[in-house]
Amino acid sequence: xxxxxxxxxxxxxxxxxxxxxxxxxxxxxxxxxxxxxxxxxxxxxxxxxxxxxxxxxxxxxxxxxxxxxxxxxxxxxxxxxxxxxxxxxxxxxxxxxxxxxxxxxxxxxxxxxxxxxxxxxxxxxxxxxxxxxxxxxxxxxxxxxxxxxxxxxxxxxxxxxxxxxxxxxxxxxxxxxxxxxxxxxxxxxxxxxxxxxxxxxxxxxxxxxxxxxxxxxxxxxxxxxxxxxxxxxxxxxxxxxxxxxxxxxxxxxxxxxxxxxxxxxxxxxxxxxxxxxxxxxxxxxxxxxxxxxxxxxxxxxxxx
Numbered sequence: 001x002x003x004x005x006x007x008x009x010x011x012x013x014x015x016x017x018x019x020x021x022x023x024x025x026x027x028x029x030x031x032x033x034x035x036x037x038x039x040x041x042x043x044x045x046x047x048x049x050x051x052x053x054x055x056x057x058x059x060x061x062x063x064x065x066x067x068x069x070x071x072x073x074x075x076x077x078x079x080x081x082x083x084x085x086x087x088x089x090x091x092x093x094x095x096x097x098x099x100x101x102x103x104x105x106x107x108x109x110x111x112x113x114x115x116x117x118x119x120x121x122x123x124x125x126x127x128x129x130x131x132x133x134x135x136x137x138x139x140x141x142x143x144x145x146x147x148x149x150x151x152x153x154x155x156x157x158x159x160x161x162x163x164x165x166x167x168x169x170x171x172x173x174x175x176x177x178x179x180x181x182x183x184x185x186x187x188x189x190x191x192x193x194x195x196x197x198x199x200x201x202x203x204x205x206x207x208x209x210x211x212x213x214x215x216x217x218x219x220x221x222x223x224x225x226x227x228x229x230x231x232x233x234x235x236x237x238x239x240x241x242x243x244x245x246x247x248x249x250x251x252x253x254x255x256x257x258x259x260x261x262x263x264x265x266x267x268x269x270x271x272x273x274x275x276x277x278x279x280x281x282x283x284x285x286x287x288x289x290x291x292x293x294x295x296x297x298x299x300x301x302x303x304x
Contacts, residue, residue, distance in 0.1 A: 046103050047132050050123065053109075055181065055233030059099070059116045066109060069099035071256055077245065080236040094237075100252055102260075106130035107143075107191075108252035110230075122184070122230035124251035125192045134229050136183045137174040141226055144192040148221040151185060157217070158210045158243035159197050165189055166196045168224065169243050169250040184230040184243065190254040191227030195220070210242075228252075 037045045049065045063069070079092040094114055101109040106127045112120040123143065125131055131144040136151050148170065157170035169186030187194050201216040202209055212220065228251035232240070239245035247253075 071100040077237040120232040122251040124228040137178045186250040188228040193225045195224040
């Protein structure tokens with residue numbers, strides 16, 4: 001009787017090889033996924049996580065989705081209820097924590113929290129590559145593209161214009177149909193495709209200089225794209241009634257976040273210098289193009 005032939009494979013060796021293949025495949029899949037999230041899939045990855053945020057969620061939940069916030073500050077607001085007897089304004093003051101996350105170089109996420117509960121959250125786009133679709137009640141808008149006029153006008157607005165800062169915001173409320181939420185849509189001066197307000201748009205009879213003339217405002221709403229949206233739940237603050245809650249910046253604050261840009265770095269570096277030279281070249285190139293265009297227009301008028 002002939003003995004059984006030796007097997008052509010080694011069982012122990014094959015098990016180790018299989019384990020090695022599985023570990024290598026898992027590591028490769030993890031590396032590819034991380035690279036995809038940081039590059040071409042960054043937009044979809046951020047959008048998927050932003051969809052999970054809503055008014056009323058815990059701050060820790062937002063941290064678990066987006067990581068730790070890069071900026072944090074506090075502000076004081078006043079609760080509604082001025083008609084209540086025996087209630088002092090100081091008793092109605094509450095402290096709001098404002099946290100800001102950079103979304104790579106695509107935009108910014110801002111939350112306003114009271115007692116670690118998110119009351120409002122806002123999204124600002126700063127790139128043509130990140131223009132998410134947002135539902136304002138039943139109206140679908142795309143940040144950085146859809147004009148303000150696409151949202152039904154409710155005439156509650158606020159505008160501001162300074163030496164270098166400008167902005168516009170209007171509020172929308174739809175009652176039970178909108179889940180008792182409020183939407184604040186507007187133009188952030190650091191956002192993508194921002195259209196500034198001009199001096200001639202303001203209503204001179206308004207002492208606060210924060211309201212626009214009706215006809216001028218209609219024209220502005222028809223041409224200005226929405227680059228920022230803020231959603232709130234039940235937020236009974238006096239400052240939200242006239243939109244003064246946002247100060248001079250609806251959404252992310254330019255004066256706060258710009259200090260993290262390479263051009264404001266304190267420690268010098270080769271990359272920072274190269275970045276600054278590139279920005280200077282782009283600026284002067286644009287200035288030169290505008291100068292050439294003005295000269296051409298002047299020659300054309302002279303020829304006529």
